[in-house]
Amino acid sequence: MPPASAGGRAPHEPPISRTLSEARSKALLARFGVPFPEERVVADPDAAVAAAIDIGFPAVVKLNGDRIAHKTERNLVRLNLADEAAVRRAAGELLAAATPADGEVELLVAPMLRATRELIAGLARDPHFGMTVMLGVGGVLAEAIADATIRLVPIEREDAEEMIDDLTTQNLLRAFRGEPPVDRSRLADVLLALSRAAVVHPEIVSADLNPVLIVGGEPIAVDALVEVQA
Amino acid sequence: MATTEQFLALFEPRGVVVAGASTHPGKFGFVALHNLLACGYRGKVFATNREGSAVLGRPTLPSLEDVPAGEADLVFVCTPAASNSEVLRTAASKGIKAAFIASAGYGEAGEEGRALQDELVTLADELGLLLVGPNGQGVVSTPVSMCAQIVAPYPPPGRIGIVSQSGNFVSSFMNYAIHSGVGVSRAVSAGNAAQVGVADVLEFYAEDPATDVALAYVEGVSDGRRFFERLRAVCEQIPVVLVKGGATAGGARAAASHTGSLATDDRVFDGMCRQAGAVRAATIEEAYEAAATFATQPLPKGPKVAVLSTAGGWGVVTADAIARTDLDLMTLSADLLRDLDAELPPRWSRNNPIDLAGGETKDTVPSVLSTVARHDDVDAVILLGMGIQGNQGKLEREGPFYPDHGLDRIVSFHERQDHRYTTTAGALADELGKPILTATELSISSPDNPAVRGVVESGKYCYPSSNRAVVALAHLWHHARWRARRGL
Numbered sequence: 226m227p228p229a230s231a232g233g234r235a236p237h238e239p240p241i242s243r244t245l246s247e248a249r250s251k252a253l254l255a256r257f258g259v260p261f262p263e264e265r266v267v268a269d270p271d272a273a274v275a276a277a278i279d280i281g282f283p284a285v286v287k288l289n290g291d292r293i294a295h296k297t298e299r300n301l302v303r304l305n306l307a308d309e310a311a312v313r314r315a316a317g318e319l320l321a322a323a324t325p326a327d328g329e330v331e332l333l334v335a336p337m338l339r340a341t342r343e344l345i346a347g348l349a350r351d352p353h354f355g356m357t358v359m360l361g362v363g364g365v366l367a368e369a370i371a372d373a374t375i376r377l378v379p380i381e382r383e384d385a386e387e388m389i390d391d392l393t394t395q396n397l398l399r400a401f402r403g404e405p406p407v408d409r410s411r412l413a414d415v416l417l418a419l420s421r422a423a424v425v426h427p428e429i430v431s432a433d434l435n436p437v438l439i440v441g442g443e444p445i446a447v448d449a450l451v452e453v454q455a
Numbered sequence: 456m457a458t459t460e461q462f463l464a465l466f467e468p469r470g471v472v473v474a475g476a477s478t479h480p481g482k483f484g485f486v487a488l489h490n491l492l493a494c495g496y497r498g499k500v501f502a503t504n505r506e507g508s509a510v511l512g513r514p515t516l517p518s519l520e521d522v523p524a525g526e527a528d529l530v531f532v533c534t535p536a537a538s539n540s541e542v543l544r545t546a547a548s549k550g551i552k553a554a555f556i557a558s559a560g561y562g563e564a565g566e567e568g569r570a571l572q573d574e575l576v577t578l579a580d581e582l583g584l585l586l587v588g589p590n591g592q593g594v595v596s597t598p599v600s601m602c603a604q605i606v607a608p609y610p611p612p613g614r615i616g617i618v619s620q621s622g623n624f625v626s627s628f629m630n631y632a633i634h635s636g637v638g639v640s641r642a643v644s645a646g647n648a649a650q651v652g653v654a655d656v657l658e659f660y661a662e663d664p665a666t667d668v669a670l671a672y673v674e675g676v677s678d679g680r681r682f683f684e685r686l687r688a689v690c691e692q693i694p695v696v697l698v699k700g701g702a703t704a705g706g707a708r709a710a711a712s713h714t715g716s717l718a719t720d721d722r723v724f725d726g727m728c729r730q731a732g733a734v735r736a737a738t739i740e741e742a743y744e745a746a747a748t749f750a751t752q753p754l755p756k757g758p759k760v761a762v763l764s765t766a767g768g769w770g771v772v773t774a775d776a777i778a779r780t781d782l783d784l785m786t787l788s789a790d791l792l793r794d795l796d797a798e799l800p801p802r803w804s805r806n807n808p809i810d811l812a813g814g815e816t817k818d819t820v821p822s823v824l825s826t827v828a829r830h831d832d833v834d835a836v837i838l839l840g841m842g843i844q845g846n847q848g849k850l851e852r853e854g855p856f857y858p859d860h861g862l863d864r865i866v867s868f869h870e871r872q873d874h875r876y877t878t879t880a881g882a883l884a885d886e887l888g889k890p891i892l893t894a895t896e897l898s899i900s901s902p903d904n905p906a907v908r909g910v911v912e913s914g915k916y917c918y919p920s921s922n923r924a925v926v927a928l929a930h931l932w933h934h935a936r937w938r939a940r941r942g943l
Binding site: 387 | 676678680937940
């Protein structure tokens with residue numbers, strides 16, 4: 226689901242919301258229990274290399290900043306960096322790609338996770354029903370499959386369990402290509418964490434966890450974007 | 456905030472006044488009085504007519520002023536919008552507590568009508584009147600045999616409480632009630648829902664001893680969050696079956712022009728229903744069948760379904776239908792297989808669906824049904840292939856050879872047997888507290904078939920196809936699971 230940010234808003238209207246950087250989005254949601262990979266925010270290529278050595282290869286490096294919402298479209302994500310040289314090169318390129326409009330930027334260094342299954346989860350405000358939490362099937366076919374389910378915030382554990390049951394693509398949640406079944410309790414925890422975050426932070430307009438990878442049966446969100454009222 | 460006392464004035468009034476009764480049989484003011492009198496309403500009936508002309512051979516009163524104080528609780532308003540403020544004032548002064556406004560020309564008729572509607576609500580609030588409508592079809596209440604409506608039909612009494620944002624669907628639901636024999640307690644069309652909305656009526660149904668299940672048609676809700684909270688509270692008390700118009704973009708545009716309410720993302724509405732514990736049906740007939748099932752069958756304790764059929768094909772498509780739901784076409788345990796082996800010829804399916812393979816003796820169907828339904832593993836049964844004997848009996852009874860050649864005796868036997876099979880199913884469901892659903896297309900093609908009559912006489916719903924029985928049962932199971940998960 227796309228963020229509810231005002232993509233269709235006329236340019237002369239004042240901004241009513243702003244996005245948090247990936248690092249700040251993750252920090253906010255992590256406090257409520259959304260699982261993220263271990264990752265570091267660093268200032269320069271040397272620090273990026275040190276962080277990658279610490280976390281382990283292969284690594285991912287992304288450009289991070291409050292005004293950088295759509296990294297993929299701008300090619301600001303470098304995946305599968307196998308060694309120090311690759312990390313150093315990627316870090317340099319990303320910093321060079323920053324424009325003055327991006328404001329202050331940093332580098333985000335994370336482990337490269339692999340998964341055959343991707344989900345999406347998030348928060349969005351419905352004009353009639355207020356804040357909602359969503360779970361859907363992610364990945365390249367997500368839009369074609371359009372398998373998603375929604376509840377009103379706040380949700381209870383029973384609601385989260387029923388959301389998981391709601392997904393039509395149940396086979397994706399069972400043991401899959403040699404991987405264990407999705408830990409439904411952990412997945413419910415992710416939805417409950419989003420719901421709690423929305424209750425505690427009513428200034429949240431939307432949140433996207435895209436994708437939530439299933440690694441060894443456990444859900445882990447590798448990207449996050451939180452939009453708040455300006 | 457509507458009170459129980461006000462709703463009792465609407466649904467169980469001591470007397471009803473039809474304001475604006477007409478001598479012209481084509482006018483709503485005539486039809487409303489006709490329907491009220493024709494369906495046997497037990498309270499007093501008054502009618503007003505400006506000229507004081509008799510209607511349907513009954514005297515009328517020239518004004519509401521002439522209604523004796525304290526003898527009527529409900530006024531059914533067919534007068535033009537412009538005079539309705541006066542009608543409400545006078546009604547309140549006579550001790551009337553509820554008004555159903557059938558008159559049009561309000562919120563549905565543009566800005567001016569909207570202003571008139573707002574004034575009417577303000578006045579009703581001041582007067583302490585419950586105001587239903589305007590632009591509504593009417594109100595039905597079978598416990599007092601009341602059909603205060605500007606159209607037919609009048610349904611048999613039953614346990615389903617109906618509320619609808621479209622008057623036509625009140626009629627549709629009640630027509631299904633007439634067809635199936637699974638009846639209605641109350642029915643009301645909310646019209647423009649100026650003061651009383653769907654949620655208000657649902658809250659009354661939750662407390663209403665005459666109502667076991669609520670059935671609602673909605674197009675839009677004005678305060679989504681509040682509607683959700685109220686709906687959830689109602690669902691904790693009684694099942695609510697809901698069908699929503701305007702679920703697609705095209706339907707939403709039609710609904711917006713119909714009720715002036717905005718449609719929302721259908722997935723949000725769907726999730727809201729699941730969270731609230733409401734059953735959302737995809738179609739009008741599915742909604743009625745779900746409500747009729749809640750009204751007449753116990754809730755299943757689990758998803759395990761046994762299918763019992765007198766012939767293979769029916770069982771096969773039913774198995775397919777079950778596979779498309781969260782129900783479980785259960786595996787028959789060893790002891791149940793052994794018990795059935797003792798009752799059936801060796802060629803029976805030895806599998807679920809339980810195909811009797813034409814191996815029936817006189818008592819096979821009731822006996823096998825009882826064995827299956829009583830087994831602890833079985834949460835619900837779907838019974839297929841009933842009515843075959845009665846259907847052959849019908850052809851024989853109506854053919855040129857009847858009653859000779861032994862036809863009189865065999866026809867009579869066939870009919871008794873079919874009737875017994877389905878009444879046994881109904882009695883077992885009640886005794887065991889397990890849903891047993893009978894499906895046959897004879898409910899449509901031959902409603903006088905003795906098997907179909909047996910279902911109806913048991914107070915159950917005869918599903919016109921097995922897939923529709925499966926969908927209804929799946930709704931029951933979803934609601935049962937929602938309750939169980941929340942310790943309700």
